[in-house]
Structures are given as structure tokens and as C-alpha cells.
Amino acid sequence: MINIKNLRDDIDTVASALATRGYELNKAVFIELEGERKVLQVEVESLQSDRKNLSNEFGKLKSEGKDTGELKNHIDEINNALKLNDSLLQAILEKMNTFLLDIPNIPHTSTPVGKNEDDNVVVRKHGDILSSNTVDHLDITSKIDTDLAVKLAGSRFAVLKGDVAKLQRALISLMLDTAIKNGYEEYYVPFMANKDSLTGTGQLPKFEEDLFKTTENLYLIPTAEVPLTNVHRDTLTEIGKLPLKLTSHTPCFRSEAGSYGRDTKGLIRQHQFEKIELVQVTHDDDSMNALDGLLGNAEEILQLLELPYQVVELCTGDIGFSSCKTFDIEVWMPSQNKYREISSCSNFSDFQARRANIKVKGENGKSFAHTINGSALAVGRTLIAILENRYDGSDTIILPKALKPYIEDLTLSI
RNA sequence: GGAGAGUUGGCUGAGUGGUCGAAAGCGCCUCCCUGCUAAGGAGGUAUAUGGGUAACUGUAUCGAGGGUUCGAAUCCCUCACUCUCCGCCA
Numbered sequence: 001m002i003n004i005k006n007l008r009d010d011i012d013t014v015a016s017a018l019a020t021r022g023y024e025l026n027k028a029v030f031i032e033l034e035g036e037r038k039v040l041q042v043e044v045e046s047l048q049s050d051r052k053n054l055s056n057e058f059g060k061l062k063s064e065g066k067d068t069g070e071l072k073n074h075i076d077e078i079n080n081a082l083k084l085n086d087s088l089l090q091a092i093l094e095k096m097n098t099f100l101l102d103i104p105n106i107p108h109t110s111t112p113v114g115k116n117e118d119d120n121v122v123v124r125k126h127g128d129i130l131s132s133n134t135v136d137h138l139d140i141t142s143k144i145d146t147d148l149a150v151k152l153a154g155s156r157f158a159v160l161k162g163d164v165a166k167l168q169r170a171l172i173s174l175m176l177d178t179a180i181k182n183g184y185e186e187y188y189v190p191f192m193a194n195k196d197s198l199t200g201t202g203q204l205p206k207f208e209e210d211l212f213k214t215t216e217n218l219y220l221i222p223t224a225e226v227p228l229t230n231v232h233r234d235t236l237t238e239i240g241k242l243p244l245k246l247t248s249h250t251p252c253f254r255s256e257a258g259s260y261g262r263d264t265k266g267l268i269r270q271h272q273f274e275k276i277e278l279v280q281v282t283h284d285d286d287s288m289n290a291l292d293g294l295l296g297n298a299e300e301i302l303q304l305l306e307l308p309y310q311v312v313e314l315c316t317g318d319i320g321f322s323s324c325k326t327f328d329i330e331v332w333m334p335s336q337n338k339y340r341e342i343s344s345c346s347n348f349s350d351f352q353a354r355r356a357n358i359k360v361k362g363e364n365g366k367s368f369a370h371t372i373n374g375s376a377l378a379v380g381r382t383l384i385a386i387l388e389n390r391y392d393g394s395d396t397i398i399l400p401k402a403l404k405p406y407i408e409d410l411t412l413s414i
Numbered sequence: 415g416g417a418g419a420g421u422u423g424g425c426u427g428a429g430u431g432g433u434c435g436a437a438a439g440c441g442c443c444u445c446c447c448u449g450c451u452a453a454g455g456a457g458g459u460a461u462a463u464g465g466g467u468a469a470c471u472g473u474a475u476c477g478a479g480g481g482u483u484c485g486a487a488u489c490c491c492u493c494a495c496u497c498u499c500c501g502c503c504a
Contacts, residue, residue, distance in 0.1 A: 044473085045472055046472075049472060051485080054485095059484080059485070068484075071484075236424075361424095366461095
């Protein structure tokens with residue numbers, strides 16, 4: 001949620017910043033709602049004040065045994081006016097809240113201006129593309145079985161078997177241990193989240209259709225960002241204890257509504273996938289620094305796994321709803337002959353903190369924290385990147401040395 | 415699933431119709447005292463938000479929502495959550 005004060009103070013600046021990300025702020029609606037709000041709020045509060053004073057007087061008269069009839073009539077009038085104005089005010093406030101919840105974060109000034117992903121900026125490339133493989137991961141190994149998953153659940157699921165299932169487990173361990181080494185505390189969290197949590201991180205109310213909802217009014221988490229960030233919902237943290245660094249491995253569940261026909265084959269886009277998430281809660285001065293650090297933590301995994309990748313700075317038209325600044329990491333996918341997203345690292349500034357009430361206590365009082373997160377990494381995509389980049393036509397794949405502590409035999413049967 | 419108890423400020427915890435934004439203690443801040451430390455003394459210390467250039471001042475908030483009442487932390491109803499016991503269960 002953006003700060004309503006920014007809208008009151010300088011709506012034109014906010015509107016033009018939001019326009020760069022393709023959001024058209026309805027200035028007329030805001031100005032009208034704000035004008036009505038002000039008048040009604042002043043009226044309601046003044047009536048409440050009157051009632052309070054007169055009620056005290058009423059109590060006095062009563063205790064002195066004096067007549068209260070006239071006073072009661074007066075109070076009744078005030079109450080009637082109050083009831084009317086208050087219901088009008090509540091309606092306005094609700095409209096205003098809906099209006100505010102719909103507004104995305106304001107892009108950071110450093111975010112390149114652009115319309116869509118074509119305007120994203122490649123920041124750096126790492127690792128040489130050595131593979132000349134053109135074979136897709138499903139054709140490389142029968143140990144990723146999507147037909148079987150259709151029987152068990154439906155499309156956009158996968159069954160992993162034998163060595164490939166074991167590889168996934170090894171990757172998870174490597175990623176978690178690397179995160180812990182980099183100072184993140186490991187969490188095991190619920191894979192379902194309530195409405196408050198999902199509103200806190202920004203998935204609700206606007207993106208409910210992207211989520212799986214259970215019969216118990218809980219939602220399956222679309223990313224560990226949700227539980228990890230909400231660990232600190234409604235908390236006040238001493239500035240000296242920042243940054244808070246959390247990590248968790250969880251499955252992620254996404255309905256992929258509206259992505260029909262995209263990436264229908266293989267592990268790229270699934271209803272369920274494993275991910276290691278990094279989350280940081282920082283002071284507002286420090287969040288861009290922290291984002292760089294977190295991005296480096298994610299890149300480290302790709303370097304350990306010897307996978308070629310590039311870092312892309314997303315433009316204003318492509319950053320997510322809650323983000324003010326995002327770097328994507330894209331890994332080389334030989335069968336597609338292009339880089340594909342394997343991590344997305346974002347600074348949310350105080351957007352989530354404001355929704356989730358995450359505060360910092362410093363020398364100059366209390367302020368909203370800044371939250372940052374990123375994947376390190378999406379495990380399914382990492383797995384197929386390893387298979388595809390290391391496939392040489394034989395019936396085995398030699399795994400990168402970094403996995404040695406987690407898998408006894410680096411020669412994988414496919 | 416059955417029965418019961420509970421939800422008050424950063425924390426513990428009092429408070430059954432008005433003078434309660436709320437006792438007390440802890441914690442925290444400032445000052446005093448004491449050669450350090452510990453102990454002691456005085457004062458201060460919730461959040462959100464409106465109006466105002468400001469000084470200042472209004473309002474709301476005792477889990478959430480509704481009701482009764484001139485007036486609700488307090489009475490009534492609904493809901494959420496937490497805990498205990500029983501049952502079931504990995």
C-alpha cells in the first residue's frame with residue numbers, strides 16, 4: 001500500500017510515476033473521495049465530541065436528581081445526525097481503502113523506464129554457454145513423468161523418480177545450506193496462509209485468482225515470501241537488530257490462471273514447485289544495499305552449480321505489483337536457446353511493511369521497515385537447467401562438484 | 415467432534431455502566447544520589463488519525479462486528495483466534 005500522504009501532498013508526481021509502469025491513477029476519484037472524507041470526518045468527530053460532553057452532563061443531572069428530558073432530546077438530535085454522517089463517512093472510507101489497495105508500488109527512481117519486458121536491461125552475464133544440446137529435459141530423461149502426474153492430479157504437475165528426485169533433494173539442501181552460510185535463519189513454515197498474511201504481502205485482494213483456496217478459507221502459499229515476511233507482521237524491531245534475514249524451502253502453489261498455452265511442456269511452469277526463498281527486513285536507508293546483497297546470494301547458487309546466467313534489471317512496465325525495484329536472474333536453457341527466469345529479487349520498499357505493519361524503532365522514532373526478497377532458487381528450473389546444460393547424448397549426466405556433499409554419486413542415471 | 419476457560423498498552427496484569435486511554439508492576443527514557451557495579455529517589459513513557467503554518471487541539475482504539483443505553487473495556491448477540499480436558503488421529 002502506498003502512503004496516502006503522498007497522494008494528498010503531490011498526486012501529480014505519484015500519478016506520473018505510476019504511469020511509467022502502466023497504471024493509470026484515477027486522480028478525479030481520489031480528489032473527490034478525499035474532499036468528501038475531510039468534510040464528513042470533521043463533522044462526525046465534532047458530533048462525537050458534543051455527545052461526549054453532553055452525556056457527561058446528563059450523568060451529572062441524573063445524579064443530582066434534575067430533569068434530563070430537554071437534554072435527552074438534544075442528544076437524540078445529535079445521535080441522529082451522527083448516525084447519518086457516520087454511515088456516509090464509513091462508505092467513503094471503504095471506497096478509499098479499496099482504491100488504495102488497488103494501487104501498485106511506486107517504482108524506484110533507479111528502475112529503468114519501459115513498457116514491457118522488451119525494455120528490460122541486461123546488467124551482466126556470467127558463465128560461458130558450453131552446451132550445444134537441443135534436447136528438451138523431458139526427452140533427456142524418463143524420470144520426469146508428466147503423463148503420470150496427469151493421472152494423479154492433472155496437467156501442470158510432475159512426478160520425479162529415482163535419481164532425478166534425489167537430485168532435487170540435493171539441490172534443496174545445497175541452496176538452504178548456502179543461505180544459512182550467508183546469514184539467513186532457516187524456517188519451516190505452514191504451506192497454507194490466511195487472508196491477513198496474503199494481504200500483507202500484496203497477493204490479496206487483487207490477485208486472488210492466482211491462488212489455490214482451500215475449503216477452510218486458507219490459501220496454498222504461492223511462495224515462501226508470504227509466510228516468511230508475515231513472520232514479522234505486526235512487530236516492532238529495534239534498528240540495531242536489522243537486517244532480519246530469513247530463508248525457507250517450501251513448495252509453491254500457483255493456479256497459473258491466464259497462462260493457458262504458455263510453457264505447457266515440462267517443468268517450466270507448474271501448479272506446484274519447490275523453491276528456496278530469501279527474505280530480508282531492513283531499515284529504509286539500507287534496502288537497496290540489501291537488495292544487491294540478496295541478489296548476490298542468489299547468483300552464488302548458479303555459480304556453484306556452474307550454470308550460465310544473466311542478470312536483468314526489470315523496467316517500470318515489468319516489475320511486480322508490490323515491487324519498486326526488481327532484478328531477475330535468468331539461466332541458460334539450451335533446448336529453448338534462450339535465458340529463462342530462475343530467480344526474481346525485489347525491493348518492496350515500505351509497500352508490504354505498510355500493509356503488514358512491520359515497523360522499526362530507531363533513534364528518530366518508529367518507521368515502516370523495508371522488505372526484500374528473492375528466490376535462491378526455483379528448484380525445478382534449476383534441475384532442468386542442470387540436465388539440459390550437461391546433457392551430452394549419453395545415458396548419464398555428470399553433476400557439478402558443489403553437489404558432492406549432498407549426493408554420493410555425481411554420475412546421474414537418466 | 416464434545417465440554418470448559420480466555421483475548422486489556424512493549425510485556426505481566428487489575429478493572430462488571432459515567433470522573434477509564436485505562437490501576438499496579440516490569441521494561442524503556444531523563445534527572446538526582448552513590449568513587450565502579452548493584453541498590454535507591456523524582457519525573458516521563460501507547461497507537462492511529464483529523465484540523466491547524468505553528469503553539470495547540472479533536473476523534474477513535476481494551477480480539478472483530480453488531481445491539482442495548484443519554485453514556486459500554488464493563489451488559490446482550492454473532493464471529494475469529496488462543497488455551498485446557500475428553501474423543502479421534504500421523
